[in-house]
Each structure stands twice: as structure tokens, then as C-alpha cells.
Amino acid sequence: xxxxxxxxxxxxxxxxxxxxxxxxxxxxxxxxxxxxxxxxxxxxxxxxxxxxxxxxxxxxxxxxxxxxxxxxxxxxxxxxxxxxxxxxxxxxxxxxxxxxxxxxxxxxxxxxxxxxxxxxxxxxxxxxxxxxxxxxxxxxxxxxxxxxxxxxxxxxxxxxxxxxxxxxxxxxxxxxxxxxxxxxxxxxxxxxxxxxxxxxxxxxxxxxxxxxxxxxxxxxxxxxxxxxxxxxxxxxxxxxxxxxxxxxxxxxxxxxxxxxxxxxxxxxxxxxxxxxxxxxxxxxxxxxxxxxxxxxxxxxxxxxxxx
Numbered sequence: 001x002x003x004x005x006x007x008x009x010x011x012x013x014x015x016x017x018x019x020x021x022x023x024x025x026x027x028x029x030x031x032x033x034x035x036x037x038x039x040x041x042x043x044x045x046x047x048x049x050x051x052x053x054x055x056x057x058x059x060x061x062x063x064x065x066x067x068x069x070x071x072x073x074x075x076x077x078x079x080x081x082x083x084x085x086x087x088x089x090x091x092x093x094x095x096x097x098x099x100x101x102x103x104x105x106x107x108x109x110x111x112x113x114x115x116x117x118x119x120x121x122x123x124x125x126x127x128x129x130x131x132x133x134x135x136x137x138x139x140x141x142x143x144x145x146x147x148x149x150x151x152x153x154x155x156x157x158x159x160x161x162x163x164x165x166x167x168x169x170x171x172x173x174x175x176x177x178x179x180x181x182x183x184x185x186x187x188x189x190x191x192x193x194x195x196x197x198x199x200x201x202x203x204x205x206x207x208x209x210x211x212x213x214x215x216x217x218x219x220x221x222x223x224x225x226x227x228x229x230x231x232x233x234x235x236x237x238x239x240x241x242x243x244x245x246x247x248x249x250x251x252x253x254x255x256x257x258x259x260x261x262x263x264x265x266x267x268x269x270x271x272x273x274x275x276x277x278x279x280x281x282x283x284x285x286x287x288x289x290x291x292x293x294x295x296x297x298x299x300x301x302x303x304x305x306x307x
Contacts, residue, residue, distance in 0.1 A: 054078025
């Protein structure tokens with residue numbers, strides 16, 4: 001009997017205690033779960049998934065005795081939490097394992113945008129340096145960074161790094177943001193207007209779809225920059241492309257896109273945007289930490305249930 005169902009683990013992830021107990025059944029993809037024999041599906045008590053694979057209501061329905069879903073990652077937008085909670089299934093997203101890595105990327109992208117480091121690298125490589133000096137960049141020191149998701153783990157980690165870089169912190173007027181040492185503003189447009197750098201570190205839930213559109217980008221202004229390490233659907237991509245083309249904002253750095261992995265050609269052609277392939281939490285350290293946390297959570301759950 002194998003009480004744990006898992007999809008192929010990411011590189012660097014291993015679960016030695018679970019594997020030693022021979023409790024794990026690996027299925028290539030979520031859509032193949034329903035084709036397993038009913039007798040095998042009935043034994044499953046735990047589903048180990050990822051932020052990209054998630055757990056739909058249909059997947060959960062194929063596992064009648066499911067009691068626990070563990071997801072490697074912070075995002076829960078592909079997990080039907082309402083359907084799982086209705087059945088009494090516990091959900092655990094191991095987001096804390098990637099907090100520091102995502103925050104590091106957000107600050108790295110901030111500095112890269114301000115100093116125009118992508119073009120500086122090309123300038124040095126292609127020989128232009130021999131003909132003159134590279135143009136002067138902007139210093140983030142003294143700038144205001146508006147953080148969407150300020151009170152969350154990642155938002156707080158970004159704020160700590162920004163403060164260490166002598167930046168001022170701003171956020172939305174939320175009860176959860178009070179007492180965090182930030183200046184708070186009513187709504188996304190007001191936050192954008194107050195920010196030199198606007199960083200998005202919030203989940204891609206339906207109520208937050210396109211929270212950054214043409215009005216917010218106009219408020220950010222011609223010297224403002226946008227960083228998105230949250231989810232692609234937070235930003236109206238068409239409005240962003242237009243704003244970048246028209247220099248409505250100075251630049252953007254995007255680790256996530258609503259069309260990923262496909263990059264709109266107009267966006268890819270712009271010199272004032274930095275694109276990374278959704279690598280915010282992709283480090284060997286994160287995968288090792290996440291695997292250990294997930295394994296311990298699963299063992300604790302199984303210790304309280306029959307299997």
C-alpha cells in the first residue's frame with residue numbers, strides 16, 4: 001500500500017525517509033491519476049504536488065481518501081482550496097522555503113533596472129567601451145519602493161533588503177501593513193504614484209487580476225519602474241507593453257508573465273525590460289529546504305492517520 005501520490009520531483013528534491021518506507025507512488029502527470037486502478041487510488045492519503053501542477057477539484061475527486069495536499073512553492077492559484085476544504089482536506093504550501101530567494105531576485109532586478117546592467121554588459125562585451133564610457137545610471141539609494149504584498153513573508157524580506165539599501169518603504173493601507181514602518185497609501189494607483197519602484201509580490205488570485213493597468217502605470221510615471229515576482233496575471237500585459245514603448249514608465253523587470261512561457265514579441269523587443277523565466281524560487285537551496293519541510297509535514301500527517 002502506497003499512501004503518498006507524487007508527480008516527478010524536481011531536480012534536487014529527494015525524500016529519503018519516504019522513499020525508504022516505500023510509501024510513494026509517482027505518476028507522470030495529474031491527468032493520468034484518474035486512470036489508475038480504483039484500488040490504488042483508494043489507498044492515497046497524501047498528494048505531493050507543485051505550484052505549477054496544483055490540485056484541481058477533478059484530481060482530488062479521483063482520490064476518495066485524500067486527506068493532505070502538500071505543494072512545493074508559495075503559489076496556490078492552481079489548487080482548488082475551496083473544493084479541498086469542503087472535503088476536509090488539509091492544504092500546505094511550502095512557501096517559506098523560497099522567501100529569501102524570491103526577495104533576492106526582486107532586489108537584484110531592482111538594481112539591474114536602475115543601473116541598466118543588461119545593456120552595460122553588452123556595452124562591455126561588444127567593444128563599445130573602447131569608444132567611450134557607459135551612460136550614468138540611477139542609484140536606488142533614497143528611492144521609494146512600493147511593495148504589493150508588504151506584510152507577507154516575501155514582501156517583508158524585500159522590505160528588509162530595500163531598507164538595507166537605504167530605500168524608503170511604501171505599501172497599501174491594510175490593517176496587516178500597519179506598524180511595519182512603511183508609508184501606506186489608499187489603492188494601487190496612489191501607491192504607484194508614490195513609488196519610484198513598484199514591486200509586486202502578491203498571489204495571482206482572481207480578485208487581483210490586472211491590478212496594474214494603464215492608470216497605475218501612468219501614475220508610476222516616466223521615471224518609475226515595475227518589478228513583478230508575483231504572478232503574471234497581476235499586470236495587464238498589453239497596457240505594460242504600451243507604457244514601455246511610449247516611455248510612460250522607465251522600465252520593467254518581469255519574472256512572471258500571464259502568457260508564460262510564451263513571450264509577446266513586442267515585449268521581447270523592448271530595451272527597457274528585463275525578462276527572467278520564472279526563476280524566483282529556483283535555487284538548489286530552496287529545493288533542498290522545501291523537500292525537507294514537505295517530508296516532515298507528510299510524516300507528521302501520516303503518524304496521526306492509519307495507512
